[in-house]
Amino acid sequence: MDNIYLPKLITLDNSKEETPEIKSFEFSFENENDYKNFKFIPGQLIELSIFGYGEAPFSVVSCRNNKISISVKKTGTITCRLFELKKDALLGMRGPFGNGFPVKKSQKNNILIIGGGIGLAPLKSFITYILSHRGNYEKLTICYGARTDIDLVYKEDLANWPKEKDLDLHLTVDCPKDKSWQCNIGSVAALLSKLKINPDNTSAFICGPPVMIPYVLEELKKHKIDGQKIFISMERMMKCGAGKCGHCTMGEYYVCKDGPVFTLEQIQKLLTIR
Numbered sequence: 001m002d003n004i005y006l007p008k009l010i011t012l013d014n015s016k017e018e019t020p021e022i023k024s025f026e027f028s029f030e031n032e033n034d035y036k037n038f039k040f041i042p043g044q045l046i047e048l049s050i051f052g053y054g055e056a057p058f059s060v061v062s063c064r065n066n067k068i069s070i071s072v073k074k075t076g077t078i079t080c081r082l083f084e085l086k087k088d089a090l091l092g093m094r095g096p097f098g099n100g101f102p103v104k105k106s107q108k109n110n111i112l113i114i115g116g117g118i119g120l121a122p123l124k125s126f127i128t129y130i131l132s133h134r135g136n137y138e139k140l141t142i143c144y145g146a147r148t149d150i151d152l153v154y155k156e157d158l159a160n161w162p163k164e165k166d167l168d169l170h171l172t173v174d175c176p177k178d179k180s181w182q183c184n185i186g187s188v189a190a191l192l193s194k195l196k197i198n199p200d201n202t203s204a205f206i207c208g209p210p211v212m213i214p215y216v217l218e219e220l221k222k223h224k225i226d227g228q229k230i231f232i233s234m235e236r237m238m239k240c241g242a243g244k245c246g247h248c249t250m251g252e253y254y255v256c257k258d259g260p261v262f263t264l265e266q267i268q269k270l271l272t273i274r
């Protein structure tokens with residue numbers, strides 16, 4: 001059996017600036033077998049280690065052709081060090097951990113994706129999955145917001161996604177920097193109030209800053225989407241990533257093992273819904 005604490009080696013191939021605070025990083029697996037054994041479900045996480053600095057959890061954005069990518073917001077010790085690393089730097093990686101989004105269970109449903117800021121990272125892997133299994137899902141609606149237009153991640157995808165069949169993209173920012181900004185201004189929750197949603201056949205997937213979540217849930221409640229069909233990706237401080245150390249507890253759950261994706265029904269009591 002594999003030792004879950006032993007990192008697999010990866011090397012930094014390239015990085016791309018998404019916003020002034022967020023970069024996407026692509027790594028190669030040193031050992032091809034590690035790549036072959038790395039089976040991930042959109043929404044799962046890895047523990048990335050920078051030797052001599054420590055480990056931190058990040059959502060997997062993609063994994064293909066011996067490469068794995070993540071998107072990272074500069075926050076503290078590890079993320080700042082990651083931003084400084086040069087091509088070919090050697091890092092460690094453990095995982096994948098967590099449950100991921102219920103990609104099979106939500107087939108034949110309209111999919112409503114709701115993201116804020118860097119929260120689009122795990123959702124992007126699900127969007128990519130849906131687009132490559134398009135016949136299995138009904139309409140795809142993406143609502144995404146950030147503080148300003150400069151803070152929107154994956155600008156290339158945001159430009160290309162609306163060209164896909166049965167895909168509606170709604171963008172919003174709190175405060176546009178670009179004077180020619182033509183999309184919405186305001187919160188992601190406000191976007192939801194304008195949508196027509198069939199609650200019987202819609203599954204909603206949420207990831208974003210904690211402040212966004214209660215407002216989004218309030219709007220989804222108005223649309224009468226069942227709590228079993230609302231999936232929220234949660235963040236907690238993590239260490240082991242594998243349900244052993246207890247760092248990430250949220251009520252009766254370990255976020256790293258039972259989550260990070262929970263239904264609203266599971267965690268309603270633990271959230272402060274206004």
Ligand SMILES: Cc1cc2nc3c(=O)[nH]c(=O)nc-3n(C[C@H](O)[C@H](O)[C@H](O)COP(=O)(O)OP(=O)(O)OC[C@H]3O[C@@H](n4cnc5c(N)ncnc54)[C@H](O)[C@@H]3O)c2cc1C
Nearest residue numbers: 056057058059071072073076077078079121235236237260
């Ligand atoms: C399941 C999961 C998925 C994640 N996915 C991503 C991702 O795709 N991209 C990304 O940029 N970040 C993601 N994060 C958050 C990321 O793990 C933290 O930003 C990172 O651990 C910060 O490490 P650091 O050493 O740079 O910061 P530190 O020096 O450890 O901390 C800097 C500050 O950030 C706070 N902080 C650190 N981690 C967290 C956390 N998990 N929740 C709330 N506050 C925190 C600390 O309290 C401190 O105030 C995810 C977290 C989880 C739990």
Ligand code: FES
Nearest residue numbers: 239241245246256
């Ligand atoms: S991080 Fe150790 S139990 Fe979740």
